[in-house]
Amino acid sequence: MARHTSETWAFSARTVLAAALAGALFATAPRAEPTLCPAPDPAAVAAISVDAPDPALVERICRVAQTAVEELAACNVVVARPVTIRINDDLPPGCVGQYHCGEGLIEVLSPEFLKERELYDSAFHQLDPKAYFDSIITHELTHAAYDNTFCPFGTCPVTAEFLAYSMQVRSLSEADRLRFLDGMPRTRVETPADLALVLMMAPGKFAQLAWEFYSRPGKGCDYVGKVMAGDVLLDFYLP
Structure with missing residues (x-):
């Protein structure tokens, strides 16, 4: 279970003004477009895009996701529609990844945040953080694949x-x-x-x-x- 501690910050008038200006600039700056992962065979692999601040992390997630898509297909789990994987370190407490049904969007914690906060659920606590992060990508891509299957109850x-x-x-x-x-x-x-x-x-x-x-x-x-x-x-x- 994730634990988030609240912190109290003291701001001077100067830092408040600086923060306000920075916030205004950030609010008006357009969000960078996700990076489309290169695919050796675009016809055989679903289009995967990555939205992450670090190019090295983008490359890593692309590599992990493409391998995952191929391995899932070998087990009859086909990711048929384009998916974007976004790094989001503001996920709710206890959440390490989530798939947004109908949107083709996956959000996951960054490997650094996952490691620092030790957000391990009880089943995977013995895994190395890298292996755990990579497995989360596979988990959420499976949700993306199953999103195309009809559920008579609305959600299954x-x-x-x-x-x-x-x-x-x-x-x-x-x-x-x-x-x-x-x-x-x-x-x-x-x-x-x-x-x-x-x-x-x-x-x-x-x-x-x-x-x-x-x-x-x-x-x-x-x-x-x-x-x-x-x-x-x-x-x-x-x-």
């Missing part, structure tokens, strides 16, 4: 999070996946309804149980393909 959070966490863990290196599994609970879910209860009552354990469910015989990428096609739904109607 259990199905969406099952896909996103399964693909996030799948994206880890073997060593990082073993670290993730070291903290895995010894319990398991028996039905999709059990997953729904875990998401509502113990979201910190959901990633691990989703991966356990995904890893069972008869599941894996074939099962994911059925979920992406809308043939399998893990949510159920609650009146």
Whole structure:
């Protein structure tokens, strides 16, 4: 869980004036256009753009995102529409990334902020910050892909999070996946309804149980393909 401390700042008249002038200049300055990531085969890879202040970070996110899109497609998760990935260190407490449904926009914390604030949810706390950041990109791109699948309830959070966490863990290196599994609970879910209860009552354990469910015989990428096609739904109607 993220913890943000409030700080009290004392401003002199001069610093207040300077801040006001800087704010006015910033408000009138146009926001830079996101950088379109180069794609070796534009017809095979969804258009990914990155909105980040550091060119080196833009290059890194482009590389991570393009690899993620290709690996997701190999597991029947197709990012079919253009997506913009924006660095935003003002996300709500406890949030490390979010996808804006219908907008093709992903917002994530910067790697530096993620490392300094130690914003790790319980399932991924053993990962190196770099590996964690990269996996968040995969998680949110999965949400972007599932955004194209029809949900009869308006929103299907259990199905969406099952896909996103399964693909996030799948994206880890073997060593990082073993670290993730070291903290895995010894319990398991028996039905999709059990997953729904875990998401509502113990979201910190959901990633691990989703991966356990995904890893069972008869599941894996074939099962994911059925979920992406809308043939399998893990949510159920609650009146």
